[in-house]
Amino acid sequence: MTLIFKTKAILVVAFFNALLASAVVNAAPPDALAGKAKAQICFACHSENGISLTSEIPNLAAQPSLSITYQLIQFRGQQRKGGGMEAITMALSDQDMRDIAAYYAALPPPPARPGNADKIAKGQQIAGTQYCNSCHGSQLQGQKHIARLAGQSPEYVMTQLKNIRSGARIDMDGTMGSAARGLSDEDIEALATYAASLN
Ligand code: HEC
Ligand code: HEC
Numbered sequence: 001m002t003l004i005f006k007t008k009a010i011l012v013v014a015f016f017n018a019l020l021a022s023a024v025v026n027a028a029p030p031d032a033l034a035g036k037a038k039a040q041i042c043f044a045c046h047s048e049n050g051i052s053l054t055s056e057i058p059n060l061a062a063q064p065s066l067s068i069t070y071q072l073i074q075f076r077g078q079q080r081k082g083g084g085m086e087a088i089t090m091a092l093s094d095q096d097m098r099d100i101a102a103y104y105a106a107l108p109p110p111p112a113r114p115g116n117a118d119k120i121a122k123g124q125q126i127a128g129t130q131y132c133n134s135c136h137g138s139q140l141q142g143q144k145h146i147a148r149l150a151g152q153s154p155e156y157v158m159t160q161l162k163n164i165r166s167g168a169r170i171d172m173d174g175t176m177g178s179a180a181r182g183l184s185d186e187d188i189e190a191l192a193t194y195a196a197s198l199n
Contacts, residue, residue: 028095030065035103038096041088050107055155057083062109062151064142068101069094070172071147080169109141110151112199123194126187130179140195145172150198157192 039046042060046052050061060068074080076089092100127133127140135146142148149157163169165180165188183191 027098030098030102032099032102032106035099035101038092039100039103042100045083046104050104051110052153055153056159057153058156059110059152060104061107062141063101063104063148064144064146065098065101065105066145067142067147068104069097070145072097072101074172079172082163082169109148109199112151113154113196115154115193115197119190119193120197121194122187123190123192126183126191127194130183132179132191135175135179139198141198149195152192152195154189154192154196157195158188161188161191 039048044053045057046060050063051059071080072085072089072092073094075082075085076092078086080086089097127136132149133140135143136149137143137146140149142150160169161180161183162185164171164176165183167177171177
């Protein structure tokens with residue numbers, strides 16, 4: 001079991017290293033204006049302003065562009081599944097993904113959402129003790145390939161944390177899987193409430 005998991009993790013890491021290497025060769029610079037035109041098909045769910053229409057759909061506004069690009073590549077490659085995103089990404093080239101990511105990354109972040117004060121305080125504490133903020137940023141604003149959680153839909157964050165914890169969603173290098181493994185359902189709710197309360 002452990003061996004299978006490790007092998008899988010090594011393959012995933014190898015895949016992403018290859019991806020990184022291929023991404024820097026022959027890549028035109030990302031073009032947010034072209035990205036806006038290409039993102040028309042996304043607006044029905046993620047909106048033009050990157051603030052999604054329902055709680056199951058993630059906000060994309062101010063997400064780090066590399067994080068958006070990597071998630072799109074994972075959907076297209078079927079390593080990640082959900083929300084019909086596998087089919088939607090099928091027709092996108094790497095350049096389309098970088099352009100669309102540049103468009104959403106440049107938008108103003110979603111507004112903070114008020115929530116239960118005890119849950120917010122508990123979530124903030126766990127984010128510190130579990131080092132969430134060392135990867136996702138001090139205000140959970142995201143960085144590089146690591147998602148912004150600030151202002152994200154709490155329902156979406158809870159679903160993703162549970163899927164990552166169970167292994168239903170495999171993360172690209174195993175670090176997020178380790179981070180989620182020890183969390184209880186209560187911890188997850190507190191973390192999602194805290195993240196949503198940030199801007
Ligand atoms: C029919 C609605 C729908 C459309 C259209 C759609 N999405 Fe999504 N998208 C979703 C849902 C739902 C999820 C959450 C999937 C999950 O539960 O894992 C998602 C997830 C994502 C994520 C992952 C975000 C994260 O923080 O991990 C990205 C990036 C994304 N979509 C980008 C796009 C782009 C770019 C387009 C247009 C090319 C697009 N989506 C079109 C519904 C949609
Ligand atoms: C070692 C760095 C690291 C730590 C620590 C970490 N994360 Fe992550 N997190 C990541 C990476 C990388 C991803 C993207 C995973 C992927 O899809 O491949 C991610 C993804 C996520 C997602 C999915 C976001 C989305 O938009 O789909 C959530 C939610 C999340 N992390 C929450 C947390 C919480 C809460 C903690 C603390 C308990 C935490 N993370 C700790 C690196 C980290």
